[in-house]
Amino acid sequence: MQQPLESRLTAIRIALTAVLTAVVVVFTLIVRVPTPIKGYISLCDVVITFSAFLFGPWVAAIAGGVGTGIADLIGGYAQWAPLSFIIHGLQGLLIALIARSKAGKDAKLLLMILAGVIGMLVMTGGYYLAGGFLYGFEAALVEIPLNLMQSGVGVILGIAVSKAVLKAYPPVRALAQ
Amino acid sequence: MTTSTFIAGKGVLYRTDARAKLLALILLCVLVFLPVSTGGIWILFGMAWVLAYHATGFRQAMQPVKSILFMLIIMTLFTPFTYREGTVVLQLGSHLMLTREALENLSILMARFLSITYLCTLYVWTTPMADINLALRWYGLSYRAALVLTLAFRFIPFIADSFAMIQDSHALRTSAIHAGKKTWKRKIADVVPTVTAALVFALKSIPYLAMSLEHRGLGRLQKRTSFRHLPARGGFLFTQMVVSVMIPTVLWVLFT
Numbered sequence: 001m002q003q004p005l006e007s008r009l010t011a012i013r014i015a016l017t018a019v020l021t022a023v024v025v026v027f028t029l030i031v032r033v034p035t036p037i038k039g040y041i042s043l044c045d046v047v048i049t050f051s052a053f054l055f056g057p058w059v060a061a062i063a064g065g066v067g068t069g070i071a072d073l074i075g076g077y078a079q080w081a082p083l084s085f086i087i088h089g090l091q092g093l094l095i096a097l098i099a100r101s102k103a104g105k106d107a108k109l110l111l112m113i114l115a116g117v118i119g120m121l122v123m124t125g126g127y128y129l130a131g132g133f134l135y136g137f138e139a140a141l142v143e144i145p146l147n148l149m150q151s152g153v154g155v156i157l158g159i160a161v162s163k164a165v166l167k168a169y170p171p172v173r174a175l176a177q
Numbered sequence: 178m179t180t181s182t183f184i185a186g187k188g189v190l191y192r193t194d195a196r197a198k199l200l201a202l203i204l205l206c207v208l209v210f211l212p213v214s215t216g217g218i219w220i221l222f223g224m225a226w227v228l229a230y231h232a233t234g235f236r237q238a239m240q241p242v243k244s245i246l247f248m249l250i251i252m253t254l255f256t257p258f259t260y261r262e263g264t265v266v267l268q269l270g271s272h273l274m275l276t277r278e279a280l281e282n283l284s285i286l287m288a289r290f291l292s293i294t295y296l297c298t299l300y301v302w303t304t305p306m307a308d309i310n311l312a313l314r315w316y317g318l319s320y321r322a323a324l325v326l327t328l329a330f331r332f333i334p335f336i337a338d339s340f341a342m343i344q345d346s347h348a349l350r351t352s353a354i355h356a357g358k359k360t361w362k363r364k365i366a367d368v369v370p371t372v373t374a375a376l377v378f379a380l381k382s383i384p385y386l387a388m389s390l391e392h393r394g395l396g397r398l399q400k401r402t403s404f405r406h407l408p409a410r411g412g413f414l415f416t417q418m419v420v421s422v423m424i425p426t427v428l429w430v431l432f433t
Contacts, residue, residue, distance in 0.1 A: 011395050014321055015386035018328030019336075023379050025329065026337045030178070031372070046372060062325065070329065073182055076244050078297035079290075133210075135248055135290045136282070138255040153365060157372065164373040165380070172380055 016175055017062050020051050024067025029075055041146065044068055045123065045154020046161060048088055049116060052096035053162045054176050060096045065089025079134070087126035091151075095119040109159070116155030123151045178337040180330050182301040186232040190303040194409050195312035197417035202300050204425035208432075209289045215281065217432025218288035225295035232303060241298045242291070249287065256283045306330060311407040324395075328386070332379075340375045347371045 028044035044067065052060035069085035072078060098115035102108070124147040131140030165172055190198065209218050229238040242249075256279060263278035301309070314323050347370055409417065 010321075011387040011390040012383065014325055014328070014395070015383045015390060018325045019332055019379050019383050019386065021325060021329035022332035022336050023376065025333050026178075026340055027372075030337055030340060031368075043368070043372065047376070050376065062322075066326065066329065070180075070326075070333075073301055074180055076240065076298070078182070078301045079294045081297070134293065135252050136256050136286045138259045139248065139252040139286075142251050142255070157365065157369060160369050161372050161376065164369060165376050168373055169377045169380060175380065175383055 012175065013059070016055060017059050020047065020055070020059060020063035021067040021070070023047050024051075024063055025071045025074065028068055028071035041150040041153060043154065043157065044071065044088070045091075045119075045151050046157040048092045049095055049119065049154050049158025050162050050165070052092050052115070052119075053099055053112060053158065054165070054172060055096075056100065056176070057093045057096035060092030061089045062092075064092035080130075083126075083130040087123060087130065090126065091119045091123045094122055112159050112162075113155070116158065120148060120151040120155060124148050178334050180333050181306060183305045184233050184237065184302045186234075186303070188228060188232040188303075190228060190232060190299060193303075194414055194417045195304045195308040195407060196315050196414065197421040198300055198304060199309075199312050199316070200418060201421035201424055202296055204422065205296050205428075206293055208425050208429055209292050211429060211433075213429060213432035215285050215288060217428065218285065218292055220432075221428060222288055222292040222295060225292060225299060229295060229299055229302070232299070237302075241294045245290065245294055248290070252283065252286055252290070256286060307405070308407060311405060315407060324390075332382075336375070336379055339378050340371075343374045343378065344371055347374070 024044050024047045027047050028042045031043045044064075047067070048060060048064035051063050065085040065088050068088040069081040072081040072084050095115040095118070098118055099112050102111060124144055127147050128137075128140050128144055131137075131143055134140075205221065209221065226238060229241075232238075257275050258279075260276055260279035260282055261273060263276040265273060265275075266277055266280060267275035304312075310318075310323055310326050313326075314320075347367075
């Protein structure tokens, strides 16, 4: 029996959100790039930016928020889970809303960069505020450079990866509709 | 990759219902931000640590401190230097090093941060992830949102394993192309093909997952039934909910 169109869209949307959420978790916990100051940055922002550019605000918000929240729970930072859910959810939502505001389905490069920069500010500012309430605004200042670096790399790689995925796997456009 | 945060142990927290614990956790996290005495927050942290110690042993109970140790050191270094007024505790020559107000502020911030860390960690250590999902459902999380959570947990190990394989095969390719020491920019550029391949691999699984969901009846008009239910552990749920509200209330009255 043929399923109605709405039902098929629901199934694809749920599958898309769940898989991207899992990818965010993996990219947060496993995929790490070493930095010049002997630390590591995670690539969760790459997936959030990529999801926002290709799949829109709700998928990006849920995958970004829930994915980073789960990563915090699994990674032993349970106290950060609700905060990450809000901050990265908002980051994904805003990036998608700005990047797709004028370009229809496909985001244009300038808007993508602008959206990415706003996403960087939301993420860095959000964690600064959250850190300020948790352990004081003075100590929270320490995290700003690393968060800016992580979200900046996320935006650059997010744009590059979005273009690359569209070339490597054109059916992704059908999933984005 | 292990996705479970549950640690087998003993104690009252293992016998308490996930919904009641969640309510108590939220109320206790709110409590530490209310105008209560610093000693009260330290007592709350002490109680949480004793529960963690009783449930999982000393080694495991110290894990949350290890995970936030860096931030505790940063707090100790930065906070005293930002409070320059009040009763002097330590002065080196003409340089004011520490005031009583700075120490009090540092104490509040540390007690609050440690308490929240231990309360949240205790919840995920003593509650299986499936129970947390069902507890969230009980509090109003939609069926679809809960389904997304469940599916995401199922897919995490699969995607992690696939990513490891993709990373290994790309490592062989890039080492042949860029022999010698890699710069930081080169390392980031090398990530793009690996990340792209991993994303394409994950995206290709979506149509199959969607088809499986359709075959299981997702999207049909009839109301869906739940296969799993959360039974109230250790007695009546109502009683446990009342106790979960009473504990933070009593602590608030005692510590203000």
